Amino acid sequence: xxxxxxxxxxxxxxxxxxxxxxxxxxxxxxxxxxxxxxxxxxxxxxxxxxxxxxxxxxxxxxxxxxxxxxxxxxxxxxxxxxxxxxxxxxxxxxxxxxxxxxxxxxxxxxxxxxxxxxxxxxxxxxxxxxxxxxxxxxxxxxxxxxxxxxxxxxxxxxxxxxxxxxxxxxxxxxxxxxxxxxxxxxxxxxxxxxxxxxxxxxxxxxxxxxxxxxxxxxxxxxxxxxxxxxxxxxxxxxxxxxxxxxxxxxxxxxxxxxxxxxxxxxx
Amino acid sequence: xxxxxxxxxxxxxxxxxxxxxxxxxxxxxxxxxxxxxxxxxxxxxxxxxxxxxxxxxxxxxxxxxxxxxxxxxxxxxxxxxxxxxxxxxxxxxxxxxxxxxxxxxxxxxxxxxxxxxxxxxxxxxxxxxxxxxxxxxxxxxxxxxxxxxxxxxxxxxxxxxxxxxxxxxxxxxxxxxxxxxxxxxxxxxxxxxxxxxxxxxxxxxxxxxxxxxxxxxxxxxxxxxxxxxxxxxxxxxxxxxx
Amino acid sequence: xxxxxxxxxxxxxxxxxxxxxxxxxxxxxxxxxxxxxxxxxxxxxxxxxxxxxxxxxxxxxxxxxxxxxxxxxxxxxxxxxxxxxxxxxxxxxxxxxxxxxxxxxxxxxxxxxxxxxxxxxxxxxxxxxxxxxxxxxxxxxxxxxxxxxxxxxxxxxxxxxxxxxxxxxxxxxxxxxxxxxxxxxxxxxxxxxxxxxxxxxxxxxxxxxxxxxxxxxxxxxxxxxxxxxxxxxxxxxxxxxxxxxxxxxxxxxxxxxxxxxxxxxxxxxxxxxxxxxxxxxxxxxxxxxxxxxxxxxxxxxxxxxxxxxxxxxxxxxxxxxxxxxxxxxxxxxxxxxxxxxxxxxxxxxxxxxxxxxxxxxxxxxxxxxxxxxxxxxxxxxxxxxxxxxxxxxxxxxxxxxxxxxxxxxxxxxxxxxxxxxxxxxxxxxxxxxxxxxxxxxxxxxxxxxxxxxxxxxxxxxxxxx
Numbered sequence: 001x002x003x004x005x006x007x008x009x010x011x012x013x014x015x016x017x018x019x020x021x022x023x024x025x026x027x028x029x030x031x032x033x034x035x036x037x038x039x040x041x042x043x044x045x046x047x048x049x050x051x052x053x054x055x056x057x058x059x060x061x062x063x064x065x066x067x068x069x070x071x072x073x074x075x076x077x078x079x080x081x082x083x084x085x086x087x088x089x090x091x092x093x094x095x096x097x098x099x100x101x102x103x104x105x106x107x108x109x110x111x112x113x114x115x116x117x118x119x120x121x122x123x124x125x126x127x128x129x130x131x132x133x134x135x136x137x138x139x140x141x142x143x144x145x146x147x148x149x150x151x152x153x154x155x156x157x158x159x160x161x162x163x164x165x166x167x168x169x170x171x172x173x174x175x176x177x178x179x180x181x182x183x184x185x186x187x188x189x190x191x192x193x194x195x196x197x198x199x200x201x202x203x204x205x206x207x208x209x210x211x212x213x214x215x216x217x218x219x220x221x222x223x224x225x226x227x228x229x230x231x232x233x234x235x236x237x238x239x240x241x242x243x244x245x246x247x248x249x250x251x252x253x254x255x256x257x258x259x260x261x262x263x264x265x266x267x
Numbered sequence: 268x269x270x271x272x273x274x275x276x277x278x279x280x281x282x283x284x285x286x287x288x289x290x291x292x293x294x295x296x297x298x299x300x301x302x303x304x305x306x307x308x309x310x311x312x313x314x315x316x317x318x319x320x321x322x323x324x325x326x327x328x329x330x331x332x333x334x335x336x337x338x339x340x341x342x343x344x345x346x347x348x349x350x351x352x353x354x355x356x357x358x359x360x361x362x363x364x365x366x367x368x369x370x371x372x373x374x375x376x377x378x379x380x381x382x383x384x385x386x387x388x389x390x391x392x393x394x395x396x397x398x399x400x401x402x403x404x405x406x407x408x409x410x411x412x413x414x415x416x417x418x419x420x421x422x423x424x425x426x427x428x429x430x431x432x433x434x435x436x437x438x439x440x441x442x443x444x445x446x447x448x449x450x451x452x453x454x455x456x457x458x459x460x461x462x463x464x465x466x467x468x469x470x471x472x473x474x475x476x477x478x479x480x481x482x483x484x485x486x487x488x489x490x491x492x493x494x495x496x497x498x499x500x501x502x503x504x505x506x507x508x509x
Numbered sequence: 510x511x512x513x514x515x516x517x518x519x520x521x522x523x524x525x526x527x528x529x530x531x532x533x534x535x536x537x538x539x540x541x542x543x544x545x546x547x548x549x550x551x552x553x554x555x556x557x558x559x560x561x562x563x564x565x566x567x568x569x570x571x572x573x574x575x576x577x578x579x580x581x582x583x584x585x586x587x588x589x590x591x592x593x594x595x596x597x598x599x600x601x602x603x604x605x606x607x608x609x610x611x612x613x614x615x616x617x618x619x620x621x622x623x624x625x626x627x628x629x630x631x632x633x634x635x636x637x638x639x640x641x642x643x644x645x646x647x648x649x650x651x652x653x654x655x656x657x658x659x660x661x662x663x664x665x666x667x668x669x670x671x672x673x674x675x676x677x678x679x680x681x682x683x684x685x686x687x688x689x690x691x692x693x694x695x696x697x698x699x700x701x702x703x704x705x706x707x708x709x710x711x712x713x714x715x716x717x718x719x720x721x722x723x724x725x726x727x728x729x730x731x732x733x734x735x736x737x738x739x740x741x742x743x744x745x746x747x748x749x750x751x752x753x754x755x756x757x758x759x760x761x762x763x764x765x766x767x768x769x770x771x772x773x774x775x776x777x778x779x780x781x782x783x784x785x786x787x788x789x790x791x792x793x794x795x796x797x798x799x800x801x802x803x804x805x806x807x808x809x810x811x812x813x814x815x816x817x818x819x820x821x822x823x824x825x826x827x828x829x830x831x832x833x834x835x836x837x838x839x840x841x842x843x844x845x846x847x848x849x850x851x852x853x854x855x856x857x858x859x860x861x862x863x864x865x866x867x868x869x870x871x872x873x874x875x876x877x878x879x880x881x882x883x884x885x886x887x888x889x890x891x892x893x894x895x896x897x898x899x900x901x902x903x904x905x906x907x908x909x910x911x912x913x914x915x916x917x918x919x920x921x922x923x924x925x926x927x928x929x930x931x932x933x934x935x936x937x938x939x940x941x942x943x944x945x946x947x948x949x950x951x952x953x954x955x956x957x958x959x960x961x962x963x964x965x966x967x968x969x970x971x972x973x974x
Contacts, residue, residue: 002604003603003604003605003606003610004592004604006606007588007604007605007606007762007808007810007814008585008588008589010516010517010810010814011584011585011588011762011814011817012585013516013814013818014516014814014815014817014818014823015581015582015583015584015585015817016818016820018582019582020575020578020579020582020583021575021578022575023572023575023576023579024568024571024572024575025568025572026565026568026571026572027565027568027569027572027774027777028564028565030773044787047787048790165718165752166718169718182788184787185787185788186787186788187788192799199799199800200747200750200751200793200799200800201751201752201800204744204747204748204751221777222773222776222777222788223773225773226769226770226772226773226776227770227773229769230769230770232794233736233795233796233797233799234794234795234796234799235792235793235794235795236747236791236792236793236794237776237788237791237792237793237794238790238791239786239787239788239789239790239791240790241790242742242743242744242790242791243742243743243790244656244702244706244742244743245552245673245742245784246655246656246657246660246673246675246743247656247675247680247683247702247705247706248544248547248548248551248679248680248702249548249549249551249552249673249676249784250551250702252702252703252706254703254706254707254710255656255706255709255710255742255743255744255745256654256710256713256714256717256743256744256745256747256748257743257744257747257748257790257791258744274967274968276925276931276935278967279935279966279967279968280935280938280962280966280967281938281960281962281963282960282963283963283965283966283967283970284963286967286970286971287967287970290971302968302971304928304968305928306928307924307925307926307927307928307931308925308931310922310925312921313918313921313922314899315880315899315902316902316906316914316918317875317899317902317903317904317905317906317907318903318906318915318918318919318922319899319903320903321918321919321922322922324922324926325922325925325926327926328925328926328927328928332928356896360821407879407880407881407882407883408882410882411881411882411883411885411886412882438883439839440839440879440881440883442839442879443879444878444879444880444881445880446876447876447878447879447880448879448952448953449950449951449952449953450529450876450952451528451529451532451840451876451877452529452951452952452953452955452956453529453532453533453536454529454532454536454840454843454844454877455879455952456955456956456957457536457542457843458839458840458843458879459956459957460956461843483960484957486960487953487956487957487958487959487960488956488957490957490958491956491957491958
């Protein structure tokens with residue numbers, strides 16, 4: 001008998017005849033608690049030592065620009081599907097950006113890295129003049145938009161499987177949207193199949209993650225979020241920066257994941 | 268009210284003063300106390316040590332002894348807990364449905380002393396006088412099996428002259444656990460040590476609780492230390508008058 | 510009667526020396542006791558705080574227990590459904606009857622990739638089956654990436670806690686382990702937890718970027734969709750799940766939940782019970798291989814069906830490995846986890862380990878409890894551990910022939926089942942007055958005086974009134 005058949009046969013013998021009682025779901029279910037409380041959400045995030053900026057929806061771009069400036073971030077990666085206007089203020093007017101350093105054929109990775117490095121150097125020079133950041137759009141099987149070193153726009157169609165971690169390693173920051181957020185627990189959930197949130201590595205490898213949460217994405221409790229995530233294949237639930245309690249059960253923020261989480265709540 | 272006292276084997280054989288105090292207290296409150304003569308023990312030690320089959324005739328004896336009692340009171344959270352939460356299960360597991368039903372009926376009529384005073388008699392001030400510094404240890408079975416909550420404290424707070432001081436980490440087990448104290452005596456002793464430190468830190472002269480078994484354990488340790496702290500059952504404090 | 514229905518039991522790291530003996534050793538270590546008291550005290554307070562915040566905790570707990578019972582009642586169907594969901598999305602599913610078979614499957618998969626090194630997300634199941642040793646036997650080094658597991662691994666130590674395997678170590682001991690064992694570590698490393706976490710980050714960063722095979726466990730598997738869920742804090746889980754090209758997830762067969770919706774219960778119960786946080790920093794959910802990965806799931810029995818076969822013990826399979834019972838247990842707090850001799854220590858270990866191995870291989874664990882009941886109160890899936898311990902004690906006594914203890918208990922029960930016999934026995938207590946002063950009761954008399962038997966029993970007083 002195969003291991004599969006044997007384990008299943010054991011289970012059938014072991015479980016015995018039983019009528020399980022129906023599951024009582026008398027807890028606060030999805031949709032019963034109204035929208036999420038933004039103040040509570042912000043407070044819970046701060047408890048985790050995440051940085052929180054609550055701003056009017058039309059000030060997202062300048063908030064991101066300010067955050068990047070304060071951080072001193074020069075190489076920024078952006079989930080490809082985020083609204084272009086979110087990051088347009090982050091670069092000197094008139095010119096944005098290097099090419100798309102993450103995309104392309106992996107066989108060309110070396111040339112791309114070189115191109116990226118060159119672009120970086122180029123931007124550094126420009127940065128002195130105009131204090132800009134280099135922004136690259138991450139690939140996710142969708143159109144990735146970036147500007148090439150000579151200032152012309154290039155549009156590459158690239159997939160997540162060609163993602164280059166070495167480039168993410170050199171990125172100072174990543175900017176994404178989210179799928180849903182939970183006020184009660186200060187949790188933000190990413191859908192990695194969504195173009196404005198990007199593949200998993202995008203928000204994992206860079207040390208600084210700026211995530212924009214729209215007010216209407218904030219739900220009250222965990223059941224509301226679970227309901228909103230039905231059918232979403234690949235998710236990361238994020239509650240503050242990475243942390244550990246492994247030494248004397250004392251919480252320390254910042255281990256392998258981004259050590260700083262910056263949440264921009266757009267009212 | 269006619270109250271059947273379930274005195275418990277430990278009180279009967281080793282701590283008769285606790286039984287006497289319970290009788291005097293209930294009589295002082297105007298109730299008639301009877302002591303069904305067929306009673307022995309609840310059988311908890313057998314059940315908890317892995318011999319529920321041997322406990323079966325002990326359970327049967329208990330159920331029969333209290334068959335005709337309207338209300339049964341025990342000066343023990345642990346023994347009342349066994350009657351209420353173990354007897355019927357053990358009977359049912361051994362295929363004795365009739366006994367299980369009878370045990371369920373006994374369980375419904377059984378109260379731990381503080382529950383009986385506060386819930387049934389609805390009294391918290393029993394007219395006691397006890398001018399000493401006292402600390403209270405909530406025993407695990409009264410706390411977590413019976414869930415007596417703060418009933419004993421309500422009764423103690425109403426005692427005239429008492430200086431009731433809070434026991435640090437009060438809800439931590441003292442390490443008795445029946446045969447646990449023998450089978451795992453080193454661990455039990457470590458738990459006892461921490462409990463005694465907590466008791467001594469209160470500078471109380473009297474340690475009280477609702478179970479003679481735990482008091483025997485902590486009291487045995489305090490006696491070995493020649494600490495001078497007296498273990499007294501809750502009933503013994505409540506019975507005390509001017 | 511050691512197993513029910515003759516069900517095969519499990520192997521691996523589930524047994525040790527008798528608990529009383531191992532405990533005695535641990536109790537003599539004052540540093541260990543201080544470390545444990547501090548750590549468990551901290552986490553108990555945090556847990557109480559965040560559990561108290563939820564007005565519907567009792568309802569969530571009832572739902573959690575019922576969902577797990579539903580899974581166990583129809584486990585065969587859920588396993589088949591889970592397998593179908595996984596397979597249809599391209600995950601390779603393997604089944605293992607026991608620890609040895611699981612290790613054979615996993616080492617085979619790892620060897621086929623040609624790698625000499627794998628990175629691991631903390632997984633109790635892989636510790637249980639002894640996977641790291643099995644990999645070492647075929648020349649593959651397993652790198653533990655969870656901070657506490659790394660501390661244990663570098664220190665050549667053993668895990669003593671489900672959630673925080675290095676809970677028995679304090680910060681200065683951890684610094685010493687790092688200074689001694691971590692290649693290239695700053696010799697001036699301080700014992701500030703932040704500095705220690707940073708040292709671990711640097712040490713592991715290169716591994717995450719270069720090692721191409723990862724091994725994980727899973728906190729939950731969703732039968733309906735084939736989704737796997739890993740709940741973690743540090744981001745090492747995300748690294749392992751995301752970056753390597755091959756991912757092997759080792760999943761106990763009891764880890765399933767029926768549907769996606771059920772996670773709305775467990776993602777509330779688990780973090781609050783376990784680290785005392787409203788939510789853990791990271792939870793990863795993936796449904797089928799992602800971003801070009803090859804994904805394997807190994808479903809492990811290893812004594813779980815033997816546990817399932819006991820109607821009074823199977824609720825131990827509800828366990829979601831939160832550790833609340835360990836952190837609350839007065840026995841665990843004093844002995845630490847090593848005394849239990851099993852991957853699963855503490856109250857849940859005392860009921861789970863003997864069931865996985867059969868009580869004959871773990872006859873002392875069911876007695877390693879004072880039955881104070883705090884474990885049941887804090888359990889987020891309402892496992893009645895005290896009642897289960899009592900039940901397993903019966904299975905232990907039944908598995909033995911007559912012992913002096915069973916004979917004495919029998920005689921006592923005989924006396925206690927009849928009032929006249931009982932009265933004759935306790936009147937002997939008067940004679941015991943002399944004996945108690947001179948005959949020590951083993952175990953008891955080392956630290957406690959025996960009570961003086963009274964001059965008359967209560968019943969004699971009552972009748973003479």
